[in-house]
Every structure is written in structure tokens, then in C-alpha cells.
Amino acid sequence: MTYTALLFLALAMSTDAFAAAIAKGAALRKPTFPQALRIGLLFGCIETITPVIGWALGSLAADAIRQWDHWIAFVLLLGLGGRMIWLSFGEDEEEEAAGSQKLVVLVLTAVATSIDAMAVGVGLAFVDVSIVHAALAIGVSTTVMVTIGVLLGQRLGAVVGRNAERVGGVVLILVGTTILIEHLSA
Template sequence: MTFVATLILALGMSMDAFAAALGKGAALQRPGFREALRTGLIFGGIEMVTPLVGWAIGLAASRYIMAWDHWVAFFLLVFLGGRMVLEGFRQTAAEPCEPPQQHSFLVLATTAVATSLDALAVGVGLAFLQVNIIVTALTIGAATTVMATAGVLIGRFIGPVLGKWAEVTGGVVLIAIGCKILSDHLAPFS
């Protein structure tokens, strides 16, 4: 696989993380570059590891993983997004409160895992090609770090516009990503 093909693959893999990070950034109280980079590194690190795991699994049992990855991603994203929507509505019903300064590592890592399961499936597919999986995984991780960091920083400007609805909007974005992942995998069977 050429470097251009690897870069295109990496950018494609990072789009879900960008959208999720955009929602995460919008839900925070004016996140700075440090928080954006923290989020980007968490997303990028997990997105770098998942194709490696997928590649290793692909060498052993690809058909079992690819049959379920979209369902796991769907349920994780719908759960996380639904939780964000509920929290957002609780905030709008109650008296206004300040958005958080940062998301917990667990929330970011869970979101990152959910958005990177497609990279796991890609890793499974890469096991059958002549690719340097280390270079490919590092490129995917780097692209995701940049895209997720940018997503949080852009979300910083969207958050004040959305006000108290930022968390609801971020949750809806996560649910939409989960539904898209599921529909992309089920479309060939319709």
C-alpha cells in the first residue's frame, strides 16, 4: 500500500473521532489547547492500537470479529450518546450550571474505543494484504490525534452558540455515528 493510500485510509478512519471530539468539545466550558490535545492523544492512541489488534486477530479469525464489530460500536455510541442527551436535558430542566472543564479519561476512552472499532475491522482486512501494519497504525493514530484535537477546538466555538444544548447535540452526534456505522454494515444485506 502506498503512502498516499495509507494517508487516505488514516483520514477516513479519523472522521468518526473528529465528529465525536467536536461534540465533546462543544459540551465543555471553553476547552483550551491542552484539553483538546489530551482528547486527541487519547483518541489517537486508541485508534492506533485498534488496527494492530485487528491485524493480529485477522491472522487468526477474521470472520468472527467482522460479524460483530458494528453492533458493539453501535451499542457503545448509543449508550454514551443517550447518556449525554439525558444529562443535557437534566441541565436544561434544572437551573443552569457550568459545563465541565474536561471529560474523564474513562468517558473519552470509551468514546474512542467505540469510534475506533471500524479501525479494528480495517486491521482485520489489512492482515490479508502486504502492508507494514506498524506504519499504517502510526499514520492512523497521528491523523486521529490531529483530527480529534481539531474537533475539540472547533467544538469550543460551537459550544457557546449552542449554550445549554451543547451536551444534547454532542449526544445526538454520537448516536448518529453509531447508527451510521450500523447502517453501513447492514446496507449490503438489505
């Protein structure tokens, strides 16, 4: 696999996380660059690990991962998006009290958007490519894209105002639905 192909693969793997980051940035009040970078690093680390897991599973679980990855991502993103919409109708105090829950939601979102990278990792087990280089490229690309996405989402949130979390929830649901449709129509 050429470095150009690897770059395109890394960018493709980070698009779902980028869309989710825009949604998260829209839901945050005023994320700073360090906050956006922390979210980017969280997504990037998870997105680095999942293709390695997929690669390690190789052909043993290839069919199972391909058969279910889109459904798992869809259900997780549907649930997370629905939760964001539900919470958007609640009081601000509820959101402030749920600090540890916010981390869990971020991790679940990162996992949901990286399941396709695990399936790609399975495919990479059968290609002449360094999994270390591929995983690092995907992780770095995701870190950068998510950091930018959170900061762009902040600007969207300023325009949308109180409805930002609802918009973010809808975006997560749309990302999950897109994943499902792409896999079912392939």
C-alpha cells in the first residue's frame, strides 16, 4: 500500500469521527483549543487501537465483524444521538451534574465511530502494509479532524444557540444511519 493510499485511508476513517466532533462542539458552550485537543486525542487513541484489534483478529472474525459492524455503530450512534436530543430539553443543571457521564458518552461515541476502522484492520491483515503505520496514520488523522470538528462545531453552536445539542444529536443519528445504509447497499 502506498503512502498516498494510506493517507486517503486515514482520512476516510476519520470522517465519521469528524461529523460526531462537529456535533459535540455544537453542544459544548465554549470549548477551548485544549479541550478540543483532548477530545481529539481521545478519539484518535481509540481510532488507533481499533484497526490493530481488527488486524489481530484477522480472518478469524472477518465475517462476524463485517456482518455486524454497521448495526453496532448504528445502534450506538442512534442511542447517543437520541440521548443528546433528550437532554437538550432538560435543565442546564442536569448537564453540569453529569461530568463523568459526559466522558462515557465521548468514549462510546469514539468507539461507535471507530468500529469501521476495526473492520478495515481485518482487511489490512491480508494486505502488504505495516499495521503500525496504518494505525498511526488513522489515529493522527482522526485526532486532527476531531479537534478541528469540535472547534467548528463551537461556531455552529453559537449560530444555533439552545438548539445546538439537538442538532448534534440529529447529526449523530444521521452518521449512524449513513453507516448503516452504506453497508446494507454495498
